[in-house]
Amino acid sequence: MFAHTCTSCRQRKLVFPSQITSMTNTDDGIVVAFTCWCDAEQVLVTGKRAGARREAAAAHAA
Numbered sequence: 001m002f003a004h005t006c007t008s009c010r011q012r013k014l015v016f017p018s019q020i021t022s023m024t025n026t027d028d029g030i031v032v033a034f035t036c037w038c039d040a041e042q043v044l045v046t047g048k049r050a051g052a053r054r055e056a057a058a059a060h061a062a
């Protein structure tokens with residue numbers, strides 16, 4: 001579970017594992033595709049390079 005600001009509804013929401021449609025490992029990290037609460041398809045890059053800073057920011061914001 002993580003927080004994400006949707007590019008469609010522009011709201012910061014918690015994304016649950018049940019909303020995730022795919023996870024792909026790339027050189028830039030793990031590309032997570034999921035469906036927002038507003039039904040917009042969203043993509044988030046996480047993992048080794050992108051993950052730590054993003055997750056720390058999310059924890060701080062929460």
Ligand SMILES: [Zn+2]
Nearest residue numbers: 006009036038
């Ligand atoms: Zn949305």
